[in-house]
Amino acid sequence: MSTPIQQKEPSSFRLASTLAVAGLISGVAIVSVYEATLPTITHNKAEELKAAVFKVLPEVTEMRKYQFENNSLRFRTEEGSDDQTLYGGYNQQGAFVGYAIPSAGPGFQDTIGILYGYIPEKRKVVGMEILESRETPGLGDKIYKDLYFVSNFSDLSIDPEIVVVKKGLRDKPHEVDAITGATISSKAVVRIINEGNQRWISKIPTHGIPLPEKTGE
Amino acid sequence: MTDAALQNFLWIFISALLVNNFVLAYFLGLCPFLGVSGKLETSVRLGGATTFVLIITAICAWALNTYILPHAPYLRLISFIVVIASTVQFIEMLIKKLSPSLFRSLGIFLPLITTNCAILGLAIFATNREYGFMESFVYALGAGGGFTLALVLMAGLREETEITEVPKLIQGTAFNLIIAGILSMAFMGFAGLFNS
Amino acid sequence: MATPSSPYEEMMKGLWRDNPVFVQVLGMCPMLAVTNTAVNALAMGLATLFVLVGSSFLVSVMRSLIPKQVRISSYIIIIATFVTIIDYSLLAVFPKIHKELGAFIPLITANCLILGRQEAFASRNSVGYAVMDAIGMSVGFLFALLALGGVREILGEGALFGFNLFGPNFEPWVIMILPPGGFLTLGLILLFFNWVTERRKQAQIEYQLAEERAS
Numbered sequence: 001m002s003t004p005i006q007q008k009e010p011s012s013f014r015l016a017s018t019l020a021v022a023g024l025i026s027g028v029a030i031v032s033v034y035e036a037t038l039p040t041i042t043h044n045k046a047e048e049l050k051a052a053v054f055k056v057l058p059e060v061t062e063m064r065k066y067q068f069e070n071n072s073l074r075f076r077t078e079e080g081s082d083d084q085t086l087y088g089g090y091n092q093q094g095a096f097v098g099y100a101i102p103s104a105g106p107g108f109q110d111t112i113g114i115l116y117g118y119i120p121e122k123r124k125v126v127g128m129e130i131l132e133s134r135e136t137p138g139l140g141d142k143i144y145k146d147l148y149f150v151s152n153f154s155d156l157s158i159d160p161e162i163v164v165v166k167k168g169l170r171d172k173p174h175e176v177d178a179i180t181g182a183t184i185s186s187k188a189v190v191r192i193i194n195e196g197n198q199r200w201i202s203k204i205p206t207h208g209i210p211l212p213e214k215t216g217e
Numbered sequence: 218m219t220d221a222a223l224q225n226f227l228w229i230f231i232s233a234l235l236v237n238n239f240v241l242a243y244f245l246g247l248c249p250f251l252g253v254s255g256k257l258e259t260s261v262r263l264g265g266a267t268t269f270v271l272i273i274t275a276i277c278a279w280a281l282n283t284y285i286l287p288h289a290p291y292l293r294l295i296s297f298i299v300v301i302a303s304t305v306q307f308i309e310m311l312i313k314k315l316s317p318s319l320f321r322s323l324g325i326f327l328p329l330i331t332t333n334c335a336i337l338g339l340a341i342f343a344t345n346r347e348y349g350f351m352e353s354f355v356y357a358l359g360a361g362g363g364f365t366l367a368l369v370l371m372a373g374l375r376e377e378t379e380i381t382e383v384p385k386l387i388q389g390t391a392f393n394l395i396i397a398g399i400l401s402m403a404f405m406g407f408a409g410l411f412n413s
Numbered sequence: 414m415a416t417p418s419s420p421y422e423e424m425m426k427g428l429w430r431d432n433p434v435f436v437q438v439l440g441m442c443p444m445l446a447v448t449n450t451a452v453n454a455l456a457m458g459l460a461t462l463f464v465l466v467g468s469s470f471l472v473s474v475m476r477s478l479i480p481k482q483v484r485i486s487s488y489i490i491i492i493a494t495f496v497t498i499i500d501y502s503l504l505a506v507f508p509k510i511h512k513e514l515g516a517f518i519p520l521i522t523a524n525c526l527i528l529g530r531q532e533a534f535a536s537r538n539s540v541g542y543a544v545m546d547a548i549g550m551s552v553g554f555l556f557a558l559l560a561l562g563g564v565r566e567i568l569g570e571g572a573l574f575g576f577n578l579f580g581p582n583f584e585p586w587v588i589m590i591l592p593p594g595g596f597l598t599l600g601l602i603l604l605f606f607n608w609v610t611e612r613r614k615q616a617q618i619e620y621q622l623a624e625e626r627a628s
Contacts, residue, residue: 026494034291037505247441334442334523394600402593
């Protein structure tokens with residue numbers, strides 16, 4: 001790597017300005033691409049979330065984002081979400097169906113992210129969708145691949161609390177059959193839902209927030 | 218500190234150290250890992266330097282994510298890499314001044330910390346999981362510890378094998394990879410550590 | 414620097430003789446992390462190709478303008494820019510693949526292969542050569558990724574590119590998709606590569622000896 005000493009050492013100004021120019025061009029390029037792709041990305045995200053909400057609540061045609069603030073629920077119009085965000089589903093008549101509650105926690109390998117549907121009147125979980133998981137392929141990933149396990153959550157009472165039992169022993173309305181060979185992942189899913197319930201059930205109104213402009217019927 | 222918070226920190230630390238070891242489970246930091254010689258001392262020192270960079274990076278990433286990046290999320294990658302490059306530059310100067318012998322023994326591996334995927338990887342993971350200040354700190358500690366652990370184990374094993382006869386064909390990186398595979402399998406046993 | 418070779422040769426060396434993974438042992442991190450299926454391997458390979466070719470092109474074009482003292486920082490800025498571009502592009506156009514590759518797209522920035530090529534080649538050669546070298550290295554990298562991804566997917570899931578190969582009764586070696594499988598498979602592939610290279614060398618030596626004897 002030895003080159004003979006050529007011209008004089010470039011001044012600090014030259015060094016700094018090279019980096020500054022590089023940074024500037026880079027910045028412009030990045031911002032352009034960002035702006036160009038932003039509409040598509042936002043749209044995709046919204047579609048994904050809507051699809052998940054529709055999956056975990058029955059007969060829902062519309063979804064709204066809620067924010068829990070100052071001890072009450074309001075519609076959330078700002079972009080994005082945080083840990084005080086919930087979702088509500090409404091049917092074709094504009095009536096509130098139930099909540100779609102996000103909850104997350106440690107699983108066997110890594111964090112599991114869940115969205116589950118909850119109907120306050122019935123005090124039941126009516127659907128569960130795994131949003132994020134990195135469980136063991138072939139075993140833990142059955143929490144979303146094993147359709148029987150997922151179906152456990154379509155009519156699940158939350159009182160006194162959801163409990164995991166050995167496969168085949170499911171008897172009471174608040175019990176869930178574990179996945180053979182993936183007990184820990186199964187228990188994690190249930191624990192995450194129980195924690196979500198502990199967090200929200202007592203705080204949220206039974207009938208969500210009524211949609212503003214619908215005239216019923 | 219509440220019980221739950223303490224448990225959370227503990228889980229993050231142990232998870233990064235053993236269960237989701239950065240090298241053996243996430244495949245980060247492989248260049249130094251595969252290139253490490255049989256010298257146990259060098260491994261510990263490199264691990265220490267890397268842990269230091271990890272902690273500083275984690276804290277800076279948290280600060281960037283909290284205060285600056287919400288206004289310009291697209292600058293995330295560039296700002297992270299600038300932080301990492303600067304931190305490594307800084308620690309190079311620091312070590313050179315405080316301990317020239319350490320500086321010499323680490324050699325080229327010191328500037329190479331910049332391209333160590335473990336550092337950038339940690340910043341990205343911590344961002345995705347929205348870790349707070351303490352969580353980022355504990356995470357970096359665990360990740361650095363896990364990285365050092367993997368390095369030390371590999372160096373130790375290589376020290377042993379350097380004495381034995383290994384067929385010429387396997388020598389080198391292929392051999393290291395096979396050892397790494399066995400180590401990785403062993404570490405898989407740590408999964409499920411917390412669940413009882 | 415080596416004797417001048419044609420741009421075509423520059424490109425071809427990256428495929429076997431100087432293969433970034435098997436010979437230079439670079440780019441290990443993504444190699445093992447994203448090769449659990451062949452599709453992921455392909456996506457990562459193409460993303461890396463975009464970044465490497467783009468960066469090499471730009472670095473070569475600007476090589477006389479970048480002072481030696483800040484060259485590494487400049488290369489890093491250029492590389493990070495291309496990676497950010499492909500990151501957002503993938504998120505917009507192929508969100509599923511983006512999710513699969515996850516954090517490893519931004520990690521392309523830390524791929525020593527890319528920085529290494531800028532320092533070793535792109536900064537010292539004309540644009541044409543730099544681009545050819547970049548293409549060759551990227552294709553070699555892609556080839557290595559596909560080899561590993563293919564083996565892992567076939568043995569670990571009984572499928573290739575999502576197509577089931579062996580039918581429902583196949584008991585997959587799940588370990589293949591897991592980290593240990595990655596390490597072991599790459600180790601074995603490297604072994605095989607070394608063996609082939611050794612045999613070629615042997616064949617060449619024998620050929621030369623035979624020629625000498627004949628003359």
